[in-house]
Structure formats: C-alpha cells, structure tokens
Amino acid sequence: MDGSPVAARKGVERFYAQVLSWGACQPYATDAKSKGLFEREGIQCARLQVPLDYEKPDIGTITVGLLRRPAAEQQRKVGSLVVNPGGPGGSGMTHVANMQPDNPVGKRFDIVGFDPRGVGASQPRVQCLTDAERDAQRLRPKGESANQTEQENKFFVERCAERSGLDLLRNVGTRDVVRDVDVLRAALGEKKLSYLGYSYGTRIGTLYAEMFPRNVRAMVLDGAVEANADKVAASARQAQGFEESFQRFAGWCAQRDCPIGKDTNTAEQKFRQMIEPLKKAPLPVGDRKLSHSDANTAIIQAMYTDRLWETAFKGLQELRQNRGTTLLQLADQYLGRAQDGTYSRIQDAFVAIRCVDEPPIKDRATLESNRRRLLELLGNDTVPTDETALGPCAFWPAPHTSEPHPPNVRGLPQVLVVSTTGDPATPYQSGVDLAQALGARLLTYNGNQHTAFLAGIGCVDGVGTNYLVDLRLPETDSVC
Known part of the structure; x- marks a missing residue:
C-alpha cells in the first residue's frame, strides 16, 4: 500500500467519509476504572465505524471507541494527536482520560485516544475468561x-x-488496527497523521509508517517493540532487562531494612526463597489469596518504574510478616483487576x-x-x-495475518524514537534498533522506567513537544 488516498480507500470510501459524533463519555465505560475516568471534565467520546474485514468490507462493521481531550489553546491548535498506550490490549481512551490536562502537548493538540478493535469500549470486544x-x-x-x-x-x-x-478473532491483529488508524485520521479531518505510540503502540506506528508512509506528519515512538525481532533473542533481552531493573531495585532496597538483604548478588535468590512457600500455600488476604505467580507478577509490575519501588519494598516487608495486601494490589494492577473484582x-x-x-x-x-x-x-x-x-x-482457531520483517518505510518523513536506558519491558537497544530501521532521530533518556514522554521529564517533554508542534527535531541523536 503506497499511502495514497486511492490505495487506502478502495472499497471503503464510506468509512473514510464518515463524520464523528462527539458526546458524553460515561456511556462508554466498561469497568470500574473507566467509569471513574470517563466522568472527568473536558473530555468527549465517539465511535468510529470500520469494516470487520477490510478484504470484505460489505459483510459487516464494528466500532472503535474514541476519547478526545480538546486542545487548551483552540485558536493555536495544530491538529489532532492520536495516542496508543501499548499492550497489546491497552485502552487509549482511559490513557487519555487519565492524562494531566495541562500537559505541554495538550495545549496545541486535540489528544485522541482510541481503543483498538476488540479492546475496551470498542464493539464487539475480545472476551475469553470470566x-x-x-x-x-x-x-x-x-x-x-x-x-x-x-x-x-x-x-x-x-x-x-x-x-x-x-x-472477530480473525481480524483483531495490528494489520487491521493500522487500517483503522488511517480511517480515524480521515474522520478527524487530518490530511496527515500525528501519532504518539508507547510500547506495543510503537508496533502500530511502525506498521502504519510502512503501510501509509506518505500519510504521516509526525510520529513519536516511545519504548520500542522491534518489528523484526528474533522471538528468542527478544525474550532474552526482555528477561535481562527485568533482571537488571531488579538489581537496581535491590541496590536501592539495600539502603533500607531490606527483606531481600543487603547483598544485591543474592537478592533474587532471597526473593525466590521468600515466595517459594506460596506455591503450596497461597497467603490469605481478606477473602482472597496471594499466590506464587501473583507475588512474581507484583514485582514485575514494580519494575516498570522506580516510582513503584517504595510500594514493592512495603509489599516485601508485609510478606516477611505473612501479609500479602500490597503485593496482591500490585499484581491486580498488572492484570487489570479492579477493586470490585472485574477485569x-x-x-x-x-x-x-x-x-x-x-x-x-x-x-x-x-x-x-x-x-x-x-x-x-x-x-x-x-x-x-x-x-x-x-x-x-x-x-488458535484463526490464521496469523502478519509476519515479522524489516520495515520498508520509503517516503516516511524523519520521526522521533524515545528509548530509556533502564526500561525493562522494552529494553534500550530495541529503541536504538528501531530508530536505525526507520531512519529516525533517537532520544535517549537515562532513567529507570518503561517509557518517558509526557511523564513530567522536562528534557524529554521539551524535545518531543517541539517536534510534534513545530516539526523541529534535534540535529543529532540526543540524550536527556
């Protein structure tokens, strides 16, 4: 696909021509978290209609949920910025609803979060386990x-x-999400797409850049997922990323009364010893129990940002006292379980x-x-x-619709890739590799967290905002 209107719209013209009807967001809530977020001031929601199957656009339609926070400075608005927070399976609607209204990009852009097909408020949605x-x-x-x-x-x-x-299961992949994004671009009235993708959202961005390179205005890809990753090498790289993050956490913890000891070389072994009894005897937490896998999941969740290290420290202290409340809360956060028991x-x-x-x-x-x-x-x-x-x-009862491959992005303007040195989930080198594959400018952030743009880091936010607003990139790869 060459990114031209004819190539993009063949057989699906009516979807590209649709007019979005924006209104209150409360009817779009699907769980306790979104119910609270969608009651906030200053947001609007709509549904985008797209084909269930782009190869057979006449056999049925589905909808993609949208949430918009209008630009604070409407008279100086650049356009719409489409955002995906990752996953796969993360809700762009709840992500944008949860963003600080005064974030620097929000002054000049309508920020639009979407729930990819099959996710969240999009209908129908993927449902497997109760x-x-x-x-x-x-x-x-x-x-x-x-x-x-x-x-x-x-x-x-x-x-x-x-x-x-x-x-639905046959048509829920990234290939079709990318086609939805191009329909969304047109429905928003944008000749070219401005896009911000985190984590798996970088895969959406990369494939969009390949399928519709001439439809891209600007693109920030933060926390890279490699398009052509060797699955075993990628798994090893991510495992090493989490191990290194745990080592940094252990070093931080060692400065306190650390339940996993003062020696970072033995900290992981001591953690394994602490949670080993949970295999046979999960720890009661009210009317629930903390399992061995939950304790592991809790620590994984805490490695996503050093802002959760204090919470993990508290959880380990509790576990030493045969209590599991905080670790169970961290595991719930990772797995998407709300306090009312819904996922x-x-x-x-x-x-x-x-x-x-x-x-x-x-x-x-x-x-x-x-x-x-x-x-x-x-x-x-x-x-x-x-x-x-x-x-x-x-x-799986449906065939795969994509193959890992080096991205071919001829015609793509230069975009921005952000990569964090201490990112466990999408390790730093993945960002280096993606920037090289796309011919992109690389912004390195020295920190301990998963993704960095619009997280209140002045240097990173400044570079990314200047690019999105004025299309001004640093002259060379840079470091924050």
Whole structure:
C-alpha cells in the first residue's frame, strides 16, 4: 500500500467519509476504572465505524471507541494527536482520560485516544475468561508440567472462540488496527497523521509508517517493540532487562531494612526463597489469596518504574510478616483487576492480538530448541519447565495475518524514537534498533522506567513537544 488516498480507500470510501459524533463519555465505560475516568471534565467520546474485514468490507462493521481531550489553546491548535498506550490490549481512551490536562502537548493538540478493535469500549470486544475463571487461574501453580500448561492454554482458546466469535478473532491483529488508524485520521479531518505510540503502540506506528508512509506528519515512538525481532533473542533481552531493573531495585532496597538483604548478588535468590512457600500455600488476604505467580507478577509490575519501588519494598516487608495486601494490589494492577473484582480484559486481548500478529509455534522440537537457546543467552537455569509447552497460539482457531520483517518505510518523513536506558519491558537497544530501521532521530533518556514522554521529564517533554508542534527535531541523536 503506497499511502495514497486511492490505495487506502478502495472499497471503503464510506468509512473514510464518515463524520464523528462527539458526546458524553460515561456511556462508554466498561469497568470500574473507566467509569471513574470517563466522568472527568473536558473530555468527549465517539465511535468510529470500520469494516470487520477490510478484504470484505460489505459483510459487516464494528466500532472503535474514541476519547478526545480538546486542545487548551483552540485558536493555536495544530491538529489532532492520536495516542496508543501499548499492550497489546491497552485502552487509549482511559490513557487519555487519565492524562494531566495541562500537559505541554495538550495545549496545541486535540489528544485522541482510541481503543483498538476488540479492546475496551470498542464493539464487539475480545472476551475469553470470566472474572471468576481469571481469579481461579491465578491461584493454580504455574509451570509444574508442560501437559498442565497445554490443557490450560486449550481451555483459554476454546473460551476465546466461544465468547468472542471467530470473525472477530480473525481480524483483531495490528494489520487491521493500522487500517483503522488511517480511517480515524480521515474522520478527524487530518490530511496527515500525528501519532504518539508507547510500547506495543510503537508496533502500530511502525506498521502504519510502512503501510501509509506518505500519510504521516509526525510520529513519536516511545519504548520500542522491534518489528523484526528474533522471538528468542527478544525474550532474552526482555528477561535481562527485568533482571537488571531488579538489581537496581535491590541496590536501592539495600539502603533500607531490606527483606531481600543487603547483598544485591543474592537478592533474587532471597526473593525466590521468600515466595517459594506460596506455591503450596497461597497467603490469605481478606477473602482472597496471594499466590506464587501473583507475588512474581507484583514485582514485575514494580519494575516498570522506580516510582513503584517504595510500594514493592512495603509489599516485601508485609510478606516477611505473612501479609500479602500490597503485593496482591500490585499484581491486580498488572492484570487489570479492579477493586470490585472485574477485569479489564487486557490479558484476553493481549493473547488474541499476538496470536494473529505472529506465526505460531506448533511443534515441540522448535520449543525445545528455543528453550536451549534461551538458556544459552541468559546463562542461568531460570527458564521455567513449561517453556516446552505449546502456547495458546498453537491452538488458535484463526490464521496469523502478519509476519515479522524489516520495515520498508520509503517516503516516511524523519520521526522521533524515545528509548530509556533502564526500561525493562522494552529494553534500550530495541529503541536504538528501531530508530536505525526507520531512519529516525533517537532520544535517549537515562532513567529507570518503561517509557518517558509526557511523564513530567522536562528534557524529554521539551524535545518531543517541539517536534510534534513545530516539526523541529534535534540535529543529532540526543540524550536527556
């Protein structure tokens, strides 16, 4: 696709010509979190109609949920900035609703968050496990046998097919999300797209840049997911990223009465020892329990930003006293569980999107080969035994619609990639590689967190805002 209006609109002209009807956001709420956020002042919501299947646009339509925070300085407005927070499966609507109204970009742009097809307020949405099934899954021991893991994966896929429908599952991938974004661009009245993507949102941005390079005005990609990543190497890089973040946390913790000790070299081992009893005896927390996997998930969540280190420290102190309240709250935050017991469905969408975005591995020989290679790359024995189990994508009832490949972005203007040195989830080198692949300018932030733009870091916000507003990039790659 060359990015021209004719190539983009063939057979789907009516979707490009639609007029959005903006109104109150409360009717778009799907869970406790969005219900609270969508009552805030100064936001508007709408639905974008798109084809369920772009190859057969006449067989049915679906809708994409939108939330807009109008520019504070309407007389000086540049246009609309489309935002995706990542995931896959994250809600752009709740992300924009939760943004500070006085953020520097919000003065000059209408900021528009969208829930990708199948996600959040978009209809229909991916649904696999019920809230009760998700709670029960968290309490089951993980990785005890490949057979057990495969049975759970089959159950999950069967529920996805039953509750979401095969038509949605076939068409929920990034390829089709990108087509939706181009329809959104036109519906917003923009000749060219201004886009901000975090984490998985960088994959959306990269594929958009490939499919519609001449439709791009400006693009900030923060926390890069590589388009052509070797899956084993990418897994190893991410595992190393979290391990390094944990080491930095352990060093910080060592300056206090740290439950995992004063020696950063043994901190991970002591943490494993602390949570080992939870495998056989999850810790009661009110009418719930903290499982071994929840404790692991809690610490992973805390590694996303050093602003959560204090919370993790408190959780470990509690665990030393046989209490699990704070760690359970951190795990809930990661898994999208609200206080009323409802889940955001981000975990369901995460799997569904990934299963149609990448070729599945369906044979155990490849799994075993990947496991051995992962052990070699990591240089330790922490790879779980269930790495030899077929994942949910091996049983997925729909074909994949994308293949990993180097992006071909001829005609793309120079864009901005932001990468953080201490980012565990999308390690720094991934940003370096993406910037090189796109011919982009690289902004390095020295910090301990996942993504950095519009997080109140003056240097990063200044560079990104100058670019988005005035299309002024630093003359060379730069560091904050």
